Amino acid sequence: MAAWHDVCTTAPELAAKVQARFEAHGLGFLATLRADGAPRISGLEPAFLLDELWLAMMPDSRKAADLRRDGRFALHSASADKAVEAGDAKVSGFAEEVTDAATIDAFSAALVAATGLEAPGEAGQIGLFRADVRELSFLIPAVDHLDIDIWREGAAPRTVQRY
Numbered sequence: 328m329a330a331w332h333d334v335c336t337t338a339p340e341l342a343a344k345v346q347a348r349f350e351a352h353g354l355g356f357l358a359t360l361r362a363d364g365a366p367r368i369s370g371l372e373p374a375f376l377l378d379e380l381w382l383a384m385m386p387d388s389r390k391a392a393d394l395r396r397d398g399r400f401a402l403h404s405a406s407a408d409k410a411v412e413a414g415d416a417k418v419s420g421f422a423e424e425v426t427d428a429a430t431i432d433a434f435s436a437a438l439v440a441a442t443g444l445e446a447p448g449e450a451g452q453i454g455l456f457r458a459d460v461r462e463l464s465f466l467i468p469a470v471d472h473l474d475i476d477i478w479r480e481g482a483a484p485r486t487v488q489r490y
Contacts, residue, residue, distance in 0.1 A: 348414050356405065357371040373402060382394070401419040419460075
């Protein structure tokens, strides 16, 4: 399992770029799998708190049901720029639901401290998932190609150029 802290240790520059891209808008698009195997895309506000990447949502949402059934996910950064000049970030892995009150309370306190927002809820009032990160990528256009930084669990970060 690769917690966000582990990713930051093994691929610090890439992790910083990916986190900054998500935090630039505070919004991402979460891909999950429906019961029939079809993909589902949902908006989400990922949170990088307590050395983890958290996926928080309403407990009875379809995306929460999807993740409980099959924890595989992909998370894509939001962008308002068709040219993607600021870059494009992706994270994929497995989501592990957290139900213990102490962790949910710690997450809620950290979120309030970081954002000033109202606490999202207590155990049973929030669907909270910790990301087990398996892969990161960050794409940015260059003059005549794309630079894509990639990290996969168990491997060193690398850069691929696509022309």
